[in-house]
Each structure stands twice: as structure tokens, then as C-alpha cells.
Amino acid sequence: MPLPVVAIVGRPNVGKSTLFNRLVGKRVALVDDRPGVTRDRREGDAELLGLKFRVMDTAGFEDEDAQSLPGRMRVQTEAAVEAADVALFVIDAREGLTPLDEEIARWLRGSKTPVILAANKAEGRAGEAGRMEAYALGMGEPFALSAEHGEGLVDLFEAIRPFVEREEDEAAEPDDGEERPLGPLKLAIVGRPNAGKSTLVNKMLGEDRMITGPEAGITRDSISIDWQWQGRDVTLVDTAGLRKRAKIDDKLEKLSAADTRRAIDMAEVVVLLLDATRGLEAQDLKIADQVIEEGRALIIALNKWDVAEHASSLFNGVKAALEEGLSQLKGVYVLTVSGKTGKGIDQLINAAFELRDAWSMRVGTGELNRWFARAIEANPPPAPGGKRIKLRYITQVKSRPPTFVIFGNRVDELPGSYERYLLNSMRRDLKIGPVPLRLNLRASKNPFGSKAQ
Known part of the structure; x- marks a missing residue:
């Protein structure tokens, strides 16, 4: 469906092209202090605070013979207004009303196109006086605008929104999960040393891709692996264990911790893996808080669930501690997995894709x-x-x-x-x-x- 159209109209040199350039986000229309620089209709795709529309910059309206150049320019302006969903009538607030402004207002009142009135160059007392004077045009309340300095765009947004906003357009807004494929899910596995991260990754891959063992801190680098889960692409990142900074003395371990933090920053979804035999510790909450502060989607996974004792009370205790310790993000997913048996892995990956979709969403x-x-x-x-x-x-x-x-x-x-x-x-x-x-x-x-x- 084509975008709705906003036509900018007014007499020469009131700032129409300056406003056009601001709305399309680049200098497309020529701007000069001399009147009459714009002659043809110029169109561009505009976005104003989430609203998308097509904007037309028109030639300055002049009361001349239709066969003259200014007259032919006026015909183009009239055609632009007729084709638009709304016309934005711009006056120069510093100069105040002129007879030509009044002539344009009479013409616009006879048009079938809705009209909103903007008093441009409205900085300072002189601008406010010109805005008040514009009430005499009988076109409703004029709002103050400074196209050059970007002021009054909130009021412009509110004025054009009833004519520009369309439910169909909202439904057709780019949805990162549909129109722009997101690519592989970037999934990082983080946690304290010896939580079982590499064992879990190996189980996911179905091979002993990562070195594992009872010693803490075997993994030093963030290892990125391309993988497919049920036909969907995943970039899986196993990371070094994160310990309290006060306990990180070794230079290599410091580099490993920094590498893990970079992996969090590059991920879309981060799985914080807990050792279910040890429960939730203060360092886990700090890691979770870091993930949230980086703006990444977070899943808490209780690993070694196959050997956990008092499973029900442990699960409820972890959830209660998270509700209290992560007050900035309620309802974080808490899942149970076993890197040894593979139980819960499908639910974990499915939840990661679901969160990635939510993390990528746009609301109309x-x-x-x-x-x-x-x-x-x-x-x-x-x-x-x-x-x-x-x-x-x-x-x-x-x-x-x-x-x-x-x-x-x-x-x-x-x-x-x-x-x-x-x-x-x-x-x-x-x-x-x-x-x-x-x-x-x-x-x-x-x-x-x-x-x-």
C-alpha cells in the first residue's frame, strides 16, 4: 500500500524546503534566502517520530497568470494538494500575515484536502506574535515551528497523525522476524566456572567439540560454533567462566573474562547457566545484571538437574531470589537442563528463539x-x-x-x-x-x- 502523502504549501521563502529536508533526513531540496528556488514538486519518504509518510515540497504559491512560469508552478502546487492526504500550510511567523497568505488560505479552504496550519520561523517574541496573527486565517489553531532548528516537530507529529497514521501501515511495518530475516540466533552460554557450560554445548552439538573436565576454568576463549537446531541456524558461543573480579589475579584469566563480556555484548540471547547442585549465588546475580544492562535477552538455566536434590524447593527458591535480585526485569525465564543427559535442551533453544523475536519486535x-x-x-x-x-x-x-x-x-x-x-x-x-x-x-x-x- 502506498504511503500517505503530506503536501507542504505556502508562499515563496517561508521555509518549505528547509522543512522538507528535515523530514526526509537529508539535504535534498535546495535552500536559499532568495524566493522561488523550488519550481517542481519534489517528493521524498519521510519519517517523523515513528510515522512514515510521503512528503511533497511544492513551489511557492504566487498569484500570476497560468501561462507564466510562476503560474505554471502554481498549477503544480494545486495538483500536489489535490493528490495529498493532508496539506501543511506554512507561513512565516516573523513576517506575519501577507495578502498572499490570505489568498492561499482562501484557495485551501475551497479544497477537499484537509489543511493544518504551521507558523514557521517562530523563534522569539516576533515569531509568537506572527503565530497569534495567523488565527485570522480561520484555519484553526496554528502551531509554532522552526524547521531550521527542529523545534515544534512534536506539534507537527500530533497535527498530521490523524491523517497519516493507518492501521494497514502498522501491520506492514518492517517486522525483524519476517521482512528482514534475523539470521542465525546468536546464543551465548555464560556462567561461573565449572557450571557445565562446555558439557552442555557438546550435548547440543552431539559431539565432544569442547574440552571438558572436573577442573574449573578449562575454557579460556569464547568459542563460536555454527549449528542447526531443527533446521534453524544458531551461532553458539561457549565462554570462559566468570568469577568475582577480586579473585581474578592471573593476567590470562582477566583476558578470558573480558572476552566473555565481549561475547555477551555480541549475543542476542544469553543463557546464564547455574550449577543446580550449588544453587544461586551472589555472583550469578551480578552476571545476570550485566547481561540485562547490556540490553540482551536473558534465560536462567539450572544445569545438572538430573542430580539435583530437593528439586522443587530449589527451583522455587531460585525463582524467588531472581524476582528480588532482578527487580528491573520481572518474569525472567527459568528452565532446567542436563548437559549430561540432554534433557531440557529443546525447550531451552525454543525459548531462546521466542525471546529473540520479542527482543527484535516493533510496536506500531x-x-x-x-x-x-x-x-x-x-x-x-x-x-x-x-x-x-x-x-x-x-x-x-x-x-x-x-x-x-x-x-x-x-x-x-x-x-x-x-x-x-x-x-x-x-x-x-x-x-x-x-x-x-x-x-x-x-x-x-x-x-x-x-x-x-
Whole structure:
């Protein structure tokens, strides 16, 4: 399905091409202080805070004879508006309204295409005065914009969203698991020394690929092995055992530990292997926390389950300790395996693929903001000092791990407890699963210039 179209219209030199360049993310349209630089319609694919659409830069609208060059340019502009889903009428807020602005407004009011009004170059008091003056055009509330500095793009997003957002487009958004094949599952096996990592890898492969033995620390390098599980490609990484840093004296062991940490960073899913005969120790929680901090999907696997004593109480105890010790990520998968017998390996690999899909997912902008509205309604943000924090909307900026940006006012005062509420609600309501999520907060004034909180 073709993308929805936004046509940028206005008299010459109001900043249409500057805005076009910002929306398409590169300098495509020529920009100059002289009016009339743009003559033909120029089109490009644009993305604004998760919304994808086609944008058309049009020639400056001039009231000239249809046979003259400016007149022929105006005909092209009229055709662009007729073909668009919404027209963005741009005025120069610093100059204020002109008779030509009023003429364009009269023409647009007679068009069947919806129109939204933007007051560009709105920096400073003069810009605000020009924006207020634009109410006289009778085209609704004009919003302030600075195409040159990237300000007001939040308001632009909210203005065009009703005309641009389509459920069909959300369904057709690139899904990392379908349209862009993810390739082999990058699966790292980590844990303390002698947890049975190499034995488990050998059982997976069906051969004695890794050296094993009762001595701790046999594996020194991170060993990467290409493998297939039920016809699906896996890159399996066996790593050196991770001990407490205070106990790492040997230079070679320090290098091995650093290599393991690099393996975690390169993995998609990390299996933290525990020795079920020893249970969960503080160092295991530190390794798990490191995996989550790196933004990788995590599975806890209790190895040597075939010889574990008091299995039921051990399993429940580990789960309870994880719930308390990994408060930033609830519901981490806890599975039981045996590197000796192979029991539980299929469930482990299947869970890893499932988590990789969740870790790679993208949520459609419409679905995400409908959830956001429900979450805020159910539990409004606090009001420090009696002034309510206003959260305006949310967008996903990347996956692997899923990363979101919330725009609003006074977001620097939003407590961490409310951020955790939003993340937990998102995991539950959108069925994302127990994978790390990233949430950044940005002030609405200039979303492209703010820093993540």
C-alpha cells in the first residue's frame, strides 16, 4: 500500500524546503534566502517520530497568470494538494500575515484536502506574535515551528497523525522476524566456572567439540560454533567462566573474562547457566545484571538437574531470589537442563528463539499510543509541587532491545517508580515478554535536540 502523502504549501521563502529536508533526513531540496528556488514538486519518504509518510515540497504559491512560469508552478502546487492526504500550510511567523497568505488560505479552504496550519520561523517574541496573527486565517489553531532548528516537530507529529497514521501501515511495518530475516540466533552460554557450560554445548552439538573436565576454568576463549537446531541456524558461543573480579589475579584469566563480556555484548540471547547442585549465588546475580544492562535477552538455566536434590524447593527458591535480585526485569525465564543427559535442551533453544523475536519486535505507533493513553488514564503521572507532569506521546525508536522515547513537559521530574510502572504495563499489555526495554524521556520543545533522561 502506498504511503500517505503530506503536501507542504505556502508562499515563496517561508521555509518549505528547509522543512522538507528535515523530514526526509537529508539535504535534498535546495535552500536559499532568495524566493522561488523550488519550481517542481519534489517528493521524498519521510519519517517523523515513528510515522512514515510521503512528503511533497511544492513551489511557492504566487498569484500570476497560468501561462507564466510562476503560474505554471502554481498549477503544480494545486495538483500536489489535490493528490495529498493532508496539506501543511506554512507561513512565516516573523513576517506575519501577507495578502498572499490570505489568498492561499482562501484557495485551501475551497479544497477537499484537509489543511493544518504551521507558523514557521517562530523563534522569539516576533515569531509568537506572527503565530497569534495567523488565527485570522480561520484555519484553526496554528502551531509554532522552526524547521531550521527542529523545534515544534512534536506539534507537527500530533497535527498530521490523524491523517497519516493507518492501521494497514502498522501491520506492514518492517517486522525483524519476517521482512528482514534475523539470521542465525546468536546464543551465548555464560556462567561461573565449572557450571557445565562446555558439557552442555557438546550435548547440543552431539559431539565432544569442547574440552571438558572436573577442573574449573578449562575454557579460556569464547568459542563460536555454527549449528542447526531443527533446521534453524544458531551461532553458539561457549565462554570462559566468570568469577568475582577480586579473585581474578592471573593476567590470562582477566583476558578470558573480558572476552566473555565481549561475547555477551555480541549475543542476542544469553543463557546464564547455574550449577543446580550449588544453587544461586551472589555472583550469578551480578552476571545476570550485566547481561540485562547490556540490553540482551536473558534465560536462567539450572544445569545438572538430573542430580539435583530437593528439586522443587530449589527451583522455587531460585525463582524467588531472581524476582528480588532482578527487580528491573520481572518474569525472567527459568528452565532446567542436563548437559549430561540432554534433557531440557529443546525447550531451552525454543525459548531462546521466542525471546529473540520479542527482543527484535516493533510496536506500531498507533497501537503504542493507544496503550500509552490507557496507561496514563489508569495511573496519571504525579504532580510535584502541585504542577502535573504532562506526558504527550510515545514512539519506538529502535529494537534489539526495544527502545522507546516519551515526549512531554517536565519529564525530568518524573520519578523512577512511574517509569517502572510504564515498562511493566507495556510488557504485560503489549505482551512483549521478559526482555530488557529502554525508555528515554525528552522535553516536547525540541525532541531532536534533547538528551535522554
